[in-house]
Amino acid sequence: MAQGPQYSVEEGEDGRKVLRLSGPYLVSSIGEIDQDLRVMDQSLDRIDLSDVSEIDTVGAWLACYVARQTNAEIVGTSERADRLMKAVGNSINEADVEADRARLLERVPAVVGDKIFEMGSGIRTIVGFLGQILMAVAAMVRHPGRFRMKAMVSQLESVGVNALPIIGLMSFLIGIVIAQQGAAQLAQFGAETLTVNLVGRITLRELGVLMTAIMVAGRSGSAFAAQLGTMKLTEEIDAMRTIGISPIEALVIPRIAACTFMMILLGFYASVMSIIGGAVIADVMLGIPFITFLQRIQEVVPTYDVWVGLIKAPVFGLIVALTGCYQGMQVEGNSEQVGLRTTKAVVQAIFAVIVLDAFFAVFFSKVGWQ
Template structure:
């Protein structure tokens, strides 16, 4: 008995050659010869299955495929082989493997319609989620004993305290870059001393809180989406509802409050670290003493620049918290959905933060805080 499937071609007359198959033609043994049989270009008249010791559906399909392609006759087939080949012959289809692509004039409107309907459905879900958050906050105000203070403190530690090292380092380096690059450009006009103004105002008004919001979105917003999404898949959230615990009150509200409150601290901390970084590099690159740089900040930076950053920080934090929790609560189906929703949470939060920052820039300029 052959250990594997094999074949040989015997030359025939003008009508074509004879293909003799031998050995077990099973799904576990046919892999070695299947590619060779597909590439065989010799005209065949007959296919001899007399030496085939075992055959299953895959082997019968291969033999039938070769016979149909060459219009050859199958001979010496066993009763089992003949029955399988006959049954598989009826399953042959001439239909295209892929449907025909619609014309452009039909495809574009259909895709636009799908996007509009998806946006409509997404808007309904967002409004429903916001309504659920508002109801949960209202319920906690009426029943303050139900508020989970420990959960809030724990989330504040994760969002704020644990993020201090990475945000501090990032802001310190950003301050160095702003001061160094700004000084290079200002030296062309003999105004390198205005580097203090540049570093102080741009960090307190814009980059301090903006870069912090982006970091928090990537760090905490993604964590919210992944945590809640995993709990949704493992049915922990359904179990909480079953025993009478509101997931909005226990899971969502503490996270949103934590990131909203801690963004105020983190935004101001990031601005301070960026100014320290600018003072550090100015001490070497511009000859401005470190402490003189910091003293100068108080004279050149208006107080309303500080308030601009402090006003934007909690709004950015609220957007990050809502986006992360919303995407986590929308997870359904399988674990792949967790990754997709986590990615969406980060992308949408960063996009929303940048759009809001542009709105705030115009708004504060219009009210005279430019």
């Protein structure tokens, strides 16, 4: 079994202290004594390498480091060791690893200023992106044949049809939760029958569309950003421009149109599934027959609640699609950007949807739809 690197501190014939190194000083073996040599605080005069059997760049660097720390002279070097010493001798950097941190009163305004400038740049980019979309839409209005129907149908399937199972299951379970929790609270006042009102109105007016928009943002919005971002990195979008195809017309508009249209159907579908979930739990827990629950829904839910959900749905779909496509088109540099932009697309879309939902709630209450 081969021995690892060794060292010893001896006193020479002239009374000078010598650090004698022996064995292989290679990257594969030097870890055994690396820390011991780095923290050596003895005063040395020489470092003798005459017994070193093998040495590489890491071993030479460690010897130079110890020599500098102890103000010692390196002796007994072989031709290879001497060559390596000259190569790495000047690479030791005593500078601080981390830069000095500015004071809090300086750091906070600087960070805030950077964020404000980034926000201004982002607003300009977004406005430019929206301008490109409007110009592409105007071009397609003048020349309807440029609209890519096959691409839109493909996106309709991806955004809508493929999302039916997960959105249906989610909405069904949300309806069960609302009915169960609502019934538990209303039972304290002897008003369990009002569970029908609670489930019908909150799902058709708010949660059905809102939860669907959040699901679409996480599912389709992220897919838009990842797909377009990957195409940007692989220069497919640049290639499309080169051969005279507009990426906005071919990639962005079909996705926006599909997401906007499908959100209307998915939002209504989610509301229906939530009501069915509420009807099931009401039948099991409250003794309200399933058919009676559905008939009661028609009596207690105003028609304008349905319209509130249908009005919000395409707006939410438009926001989700715009955010996903915008972030995807901003990818540049490396593959890490795809992940960062995809995350931004989901977060910003969900945030925008919730803010718009709050705005719609106030607006519709002001116009009497409450």
